[in-house]
Amino acid sequence: MTSELPRLVVQGLSTSFPTEDGLVRSVADVGFSIAPGKTTALVGESGSGKSVTSLTLMRLLPRTANAQVSGRAEFGTRDGRRVDLLQLPDEAMRALRGNELAMIFQEPMTSLNPVFSVGEQIAESVRLHKGLGRAAALAHAKRMLDLVEIPAAAQRLHEYPHQLSGGMRQRVMIALAMACDPTLLIADEPTTALDVTIQAQILVLMRRLQAETGMSILFITHNLGVVAHHADDVVVMYAGRVVEHAPVRPLFATPGHPYTQGLLACLPGKAHVSGMPRPKRLFAIRGQVSSPLNPPPGCAFEPRCDQAQERCRQAMPALVDMTPSRQARCVLRSAA
Amino acid sequence: MSNIPLIEVRHLKKHFGSSARPVRAVDDVSFSIRPGETLGLVGESGSGKSTIGRTVLRLIERTAGEVLYRGEDLAGLSAERMRKMRSKLQIIFQDPYASLNPKMRIGAILAEALATHGLHQGRGQRDRRIAELLETVGLRAEHAKRFPHEFSGGQRQRIGVARALAVEPEFIVADEPLSALDVSIQSQVINLLADLRERLSLTMLFISHDLDVVEYLCDRVVVLYLGKVMEVASTAELFARPMHPYTQALLAASPKPDPTIAVTHVPLKGDIPSPIAPPSGCVFRTRCPHAIDACAQAVPALDDVASGHQVACTRKELFMMKVAA
Numbered sequence: 001m002t003s004e005l006p007r008l009v010v011q012g013l014s015t016s017f018p019t020e021d022g023l024v025r026s027v028a029d030v031g032f033s034i035a036p037g038k039t040t041a042l043v044g045e046s047g048s049g050k051s052v053t054s055l056t057l058m059r060l061l062p063r064t065a066n067a068q069v070s071g072r073a074e075f076g077t078r079d080g081r082r083v084d085l086l087q088l089p090d091e092a093m094r095a096l097r098g099n100e101l102a103m104i105f106q107e108p109m110t111s112l113n114p115v116f117s118v119g120e121q122i123a124e125s126v127r128l129h130k131g132l133g134r135a136a137a138l139a140h141a142k143r144m145l146d147l148v149e150i151p152a153a154a155q156r157l158h159e160y161p162h163q164l165s166g167g168m169r170q171r172v173m174i175a176l177a178m179a180c181d182p183t184l185l186i187a188d189e190p191t192t193a194l195d196v197t198i199q200a201q202i203l204v205l206m207r208r209l210q211a212e213t214g215m216s217i218l219f220i221t222h223n224l225g226v227v228a229h230h231a232d233d234v235v236v237m238y239a240g241r242v243v244e245h246a247p248v249r250p251l252f253a254t255p256g257h258p259y260t261q262g263l264l265a266c267l268p269g270k271a272h273v274s275g276m277p278r279p280k281r282l283f284a285i286r287g288q289v290s291s292p293l294n295p296p297p298g299c300a301f302e303p304r305c306d307q308a309q310e311r312c313r314q315a316m317p318a319l320v321d322m323t324p325s326r327q328a329r330c331v332l333r334s335a336a
Numbered sequence: 337m338s339n340i341p342l343i344e345v346r347h348l349k350k351h352f353g354s355s356a357r358p359v360r361a362v363d364d365v366s367f368s369i370r371p372g373e374t375l376g377l378v379g380e381s382g383s384g385k386s387t388i389g390r391t392v393l394r395l396i397e398r399t400a401g402e403v404l405y406r407g408e409d410l411a412g413l414s415a416e417r418m419r420k421m422r423s424k425l426q427i428i429f430q431d432p433y434a435s436l437n438p439k440m441r442i443g444a445i446l447a448e449a450l451a452t453h454g455l456h457q458g459r460g461q462r463d464r465r466i467a468e469l470l471e472t473v474g475l476r477a478e479h480a481k482r483f484p485h486e487f488s489g490g491q492r493q494r495i496g497v498a499r500a501l502a503v504e505p506e507f508i509v510a511d512e513p514l515s516a517l518d519v520s521i522q523s524q525v526i527n528l529l530a531d532l533r534e535r536l537s538l539t540m541l542f543i544s545h546d547l548d549v550v551e552y553l554c555d556r557v558v559v560l561y562l563g564k565v566m567e568v569a570s571t572a573e574l575f576a577r578p579m580h581p582y583t584q585a586l587l588a589a590s591p592k593p594d595p596t597i598a599v600t601h602v603p604l605k606g607d608i609p610s611p612i613a614p615p616s617g618c619v620f621r622t623r624c625p626h627a628i629d630a631c632a633q634a635v636p637a638l639d640d641v642a643s644g645h646q647v648a649c650t651r652k653e654l655f656m657m658k659v660a661a
Contacts, residue, residue, distance in 0.1 A: 045520060045521075046489075165607045165608075166381075168607070195380035195381055195545065195608075196380065196547075196586060196590050197380065197585060197589045197604045197623075198380075198607070199589065199591075200589035200591075200603035201603045201605075203591075222519065224519070224593040225591030225593045226591050227593075228591065228593050228594055228597075229591050229592075229595060229599050249596065252593070252595050252596075263519055264593065266519060266520055266523035267519065267523075267548065267593050268523070268548040268549050268551065268552035268553075269548030269551070269592060269593055270593055270594075281527050281530070282523040282526050283523060284523040284524045284527055285520040285524075288488045288490060288521065
């Protein structure tokens, strides 16, 4: 262990897209950090900006989107340097991506190349980043398939993505991500397309790999059940901003932001206490997310918030400390 | 709640493809739904739950078996009579983006449903009914003038519900109506479905892979695996005392939104087998942690283990003893 410095420190990250109807701020002033060997979950609903955050960090936003990015993302490399992912030259970024920085996506079918065998795809990555020869790279690919517990790996190596089930494809994606021994894995909804019994397998696999390699994970998901069991820290996003940031247990025990409170309260799995009759109605957060083209003047959640006050409409509240390790973006929390 | 079933499914089979090597999507499934009851159909991809929903409504034709509606087999009905019957039997689809015609205004979408069944004829009466339907699902009358793209996902699903309700059905198949929606919107639609069910005394077949939603919304549950019924029980009984190893695994694998509950279960191994070549005997045996040689020999029957609780498992005595102990 070189130091206790976080592996990634994101500060003031903003990503905006020019559109015909004006500038859309998809991510605004987002900050968090991830310690070595730990998992930070980025939680939010559609349009909250969680995927744009991860694509911005990986510099994978399409050029044609003309994204305007600002902020810092300091990453600790294997050789002990601290680099800003947002400022690195393209070539240096390419050397990190797929190597120390890996990513897995929601839909493994669209992120694997359908015309190459899975072995070739893994081998390409290690030839590129580790300079291995063809035979050595393929042997490494087989070890990777073994690592992610794909049965009959030697045979699977020569199969194509369409020949594999959804769960197997996601294992291949993980094998591909793990091939160069990453120190930071960004997992964007990695189990959303999978059935629950397969999801459980993939989550156990990711845990095991994290314990063995000490990699950090940025886990992007909307599934609070998965967050509860697989995250150390949680960042809750709403309309492009961080509304709450806390370690996992305090977050679920005493959510600080009315949005987090609402999200947890509206889960049917939380509504029912065993041995008690079902409640007649579930808690529901009224209304819907405001259009990003026409955000409310104050707190973005104010139009849906049952606890809103006049001052919530005046200005966007700051992210304030509830305790040294917890923050919430709510005027009700700043008094405490 | 009367005990005479509104819907009775008997030995339903739906095979796709060539008759030599068919895909056995639904293979000998039986269950019944009492008037006013909400029956949950749960299972993973490939379990046949959506195929059952569509076969029950004759949106696709069955291979074998019967679907009785108030004692009458729907398969025996002429096209003409089936069309009339459809005003009693409706469906809400999963994807609120794909199931509304983007070129039609909401008013026209609802008017089409009314016109098909000759309900509320005459412009004034029809418009009043459309306004009433939109208000029933929590939208406003002026929304009738808008197009589907002007609505959010949750609102579109409300329109899908309004369309199903337009013809005053008795029975609704809800095929994963919540899976395309965000969590905060999901609870709005769950409340809507629960309200309407009560107010209009609807009977519902609720298809879902989300066990928490099923536990909240359904009276009884049928657990499917690879086209076969594994377990049937009242919701309270199933969630408190799951008897089939598959149900147990499914419940254990579903992550609870509470970090203080320790995860101790070992995930099931492997994938769902191909429905072209399902395993012999019990279809779950290839992934079952309790499988023995006998499980490969014969297909286990769906037997009563308690009142209203049926399990198809060769080794069910094992779990019945555990529960008793």
